[in-house]
Amino acid sequence: xxxxxxxxxxxxxxxxxxxxxxxxxxxxxxxxxxxxxxxxxxxxxxxxxxxxxxxxxxxxxxxxxxxxxxxxxxxxxxxxxxxxxxxxxxxxxxxxxxxxxxxxxxxxxxxxxxxxxxxxxxxxxxxxxxxxxxxxxxxxxxxxxxxxxxxxxxxxxxxxxxxxxxxxxxxxxxxxxxxxxxxxxxxxxxxxxxxxxxxxxxxxxxxxxxxxxxxxxxxxxxxxxxxxxxxxxxxxxxxxxxxxxxxxx
Amino acid sequence: xxxxxxxxxxxxxxxxxxxxxxxxxxxxxxxxxxxxxxxxxxxxxxxxxxxxxxxxxxxxxxxxxxxxxxxxxxxxxxxxxxxxxxxxxxxxxxxxxxxxxxxxxxxxxxxxxxxxxxxxxxxxxxxxxxxxxxxxxxxxxxxxxxxxxxxxxxxxxxxxxxxxxxxxxxxxxxxxxxxxxxxxxxxxxxxxxxxxxxxxxxxxxxxxxxxxxxxxxxxxxxxxxxxxxxxxxxxxxxxxxxxxxxxxxxxxxxxxxxxxxxxxxxxxxxxxxxxxxxxxxxxxxxxxxxxxxxxxxxxxxxxxxxxxxxxxxxxxxxxxxxxxxxxx
Numbered sequence: 001x002x003x004x005x006x007x008x009x010x011x012x013x014x015x016x017x018x019x020x021x022x023x024x025x026x027x028x029x030x031x032x033x034x035x036x037x038x039x040x041x042x043x044x045x046x047x048x049x050x051x052x053x054x055x056x057x058x059x060x061x062x063x064x065x066x067x068x069x070x071x072x073x074x075x076x077x078x079x080x081x082x083x084x085x086x087x088x089x090x091x092x093x094x095x096x097x098x099x100x101x102x103x104x105x106x107x108x109x110x111x112x113x114x115x116x117x118x119x120x121x122x123x124x125x126x127x128x129x130x131x132x133x134x135x136x137x138x139x140x141x142x143x144x145x146x147x148x149x150x151x152x153x154x155x156x157x158x159x160x161x162x163x164x165x166x167x168x169x170x171x172x173x174x175x176x177x178x179x180x181x182x183x184x185x186x187x188x189x190x191x192x193x194x195x196x197x198x199x200x201x202x203x204x205x206x207x208x209x210x211x212x213x214x215x216x217x218x219x220x221x222x223x224x225x226x227x228x229x230x231x232x233x234x235x236x237x238x239x240x241x242x243x244x245x246x247x248x249x
Numbered sequence: 250x251x252x253x254x255x256x257x258x259x260x261x262x263x264x265x266x267x268x269x270x271x272x273x274x275x276x277x278x279x280x281x282x283x284x285x286x287x288x289x290x291x292x293x294x295x296x297x298x299x300x301x302x303x304x305x306x307x308x309x310x311x312x313x314x315x316x317x318x319x320x321x322x323x324x325x326x327x328x329x330x331x332x333x334x335x336x337x338x339x340x341x342x343x344x345x346x347x348x349x350x351x352x353x354x355x356x357x358x359x360x361x362x363x364x365x366x367x368x369x370x371x372x373x374x375x376x377x378x379x380x381x382x383x384x385x386x387x388x389x390x391x392x393x394x395x396x397x398x399x400x401x402x403x404x405x406x407x408x409x410x411x412x413x414x415x416x417x418x419x420x421x422x423x424x425x426x427x428x429x430x431x432x433x434x435x436x437x438x439x440x441x442x443x444x445x446x447x448x449x450x451x452x453x454x455x456x457x458x459x460x461x462x463x464x465x466x467x468x469x470x471x472x473x474x475x476x477x478x479x480x481x482x483x484x485x486x487x488x489x490x491x492x493x494x495x496x497x498x499x500x501x502x503x504x505x506x507x508x509x510x511x512x513x514x515x516x517x518x519x520x521x522x523x524x525x526x527x528x529x530x531x532x533x534x535x536x537x538x539x540x541x542x543x544x545x546x547x548x549x550x551x552x553x554x555x556x557x558x559x560x561x562x563x564x565x566x567x568x569x570x571x572x573x574x575x576x577x
Contacts (some may be wrong), residue, residue: 013505013525026390037506092392093364094355120505122385124367126355133327133359138434141352146501158500159348160449162442164321165402168435178492178506179499210398214380217391219531222460223551227543231557232565238537238553238568246516246535246552248455249479249573 001056007039007070035205038116041176076194077186081242089206096207102134128175138168266345268412275306292319303419313424329360344528365402387505387528458486462519466496504529522547
């Protein structure tokens with residue numbers, strides 16, 4: 001089975017976000033960038049599917065600059081076979097990114113395209129379904145369980161108060177939610193091997209933008225709260241405040 | 250000039266998020282002038298719901314019914330919606346950022362070559378242009394988004410626009426859709442969850458979340474009792490630590506790699522308040538923290554805090570809330 005996994009370089013989830021002086025981007029100083037956590041589930045799933053099929057390749061792909069090579073090497077160290085860097089600036093518009101990915105994917109061989117359900121930077125949740133639509137493929141997003149039997153895909157996705165099960169035939173697109181699997185750690189051997197694996201670079205230009213970030217703002221400060229007391233004795237006061245001040249009960 | 254709203258239903262019944270989307274759509278329509286159209290895709294008989302959409306401000310309701318639309322039909326719904334949008338040339342199209350809306354809106358955006366802002370918390374119209382404010386980095390920052398192409402597509406975060414009645418007699422029009430069999434490659438069926446009687450944590454008015462301070466999954470009955478006492482609009486949440494430990498399912502996780510919630514009240518029980526957790530709940534109207542460590546970061550965010558042993562405090566809290574609610 002040939003699988004393409006699209007990945008992204010994002011700030012680590014423990015990062016404190018500082019807005020840079022231009023007012024529309026974050027200050028990258030001191031920010032630790034990592035492989036998007038949801039993409040780890042996508043890579044793990046691809047590796048398991050390939051191992052189970054006993055044949056095929058796992059290619060990882062990203063849109064970004066020179067610095068994104070580190071992210072691709074992380075995916076190669078986990079076990080992906082090849083990597084493709086689409087050199088160009090991503091855009092805050094999911095569709096701009098999806099167009100670059102779809103263009104690059106359309107000439108390649110694949111049975112399945114995997115994504116993390118969202119990048120934890122823009123939190124757009126757009127690119128997987130957009131790539132599917134641009135390539136004319138069926139797609140299930142936010143998937144927590146994936147069964148593939150021959151050509152038949154059975155994907156369980158999270159919805160409010162339950163699940164949906166989507167069924168379709170390959171080729172198709174899946175976006176991975178936490179819970180799909182337990183991503184493996186890169187072994188030392190994997191890290192050494194990653195340096196020798198092929199990393200293809202393609203100049204694709206900057207992604208189009210139909211949305212623009214006009215301003216980036218810190219979240220509103222919360223009003224200073226109050227410790228009402230210690231132990232169960234403070235409970236009646238809490239309930240009174242919830243009823244009378246917060247009008248919440 | 251017009252605005253189109255996708256009115257989500259399930260098995261022929263409107264979802265609360267449909268009314269929220271109509272209310273958000275009304276904000277844009279009132280700013281731009283023109284007409285608000287709600288698109289209602291559902292099973293035969295769904296037309297009966299159109300009047301309800303008028304009650305919340307839709308001037309016109311376009312209904313397409315098909316057995317295929319009882320549940321979620323990504324391909325058929327994309328086609329139907331694209332058809333209505335292409336015929337109406339709206340300035341903006343509003344979805345709910347529900348599970349369905351977040352799956353459907355990017356498909357529609359890709360077909361229309363339109364810009365999409367996901368999970369919008371605030372909409373404004375400035376000089377005839379739609380602008381949206383939305384959280385990025387899981388709410389560690391907010392972006393003000395402008396659109397350089399039309400229509401502007403937005404999905405509105407659940408709870409951000411509580412439905413407001415703006416009654417009018419909506420014109421109802423039937424849309425005949427011939428579903429293209431070649432485009433219907435997916436079959437989607439719904440499986441109810443174990444706690445289907447409770448709202449999803451992302452849509453609940455009150456959320457009770459437990460953390461490592463609960464000491465083990467067997468102690469969750471204490472939190473379930475509190476949720477029961479708070480009534481049918483309350484739901485359970487969890488910190489990443491307890492989900493990673495396998496105590497609770499990921500569907501309950503609140504935080505940067507879980508759900509981002511904005512309830513009226515958020516109870517953080519035995520949760521210290523890591524940055525990634527704060528990102529998921531800091532927009533709650535009121536935050537209650539119970540933790541034995543008075544220095545826990547969660548107290549910096551909390552509206553009300555109690556320091557102490559959660560196992561002593563929880564039963565008392567459940568009892569007092571039950572008593573307070575039975576008085577009303």
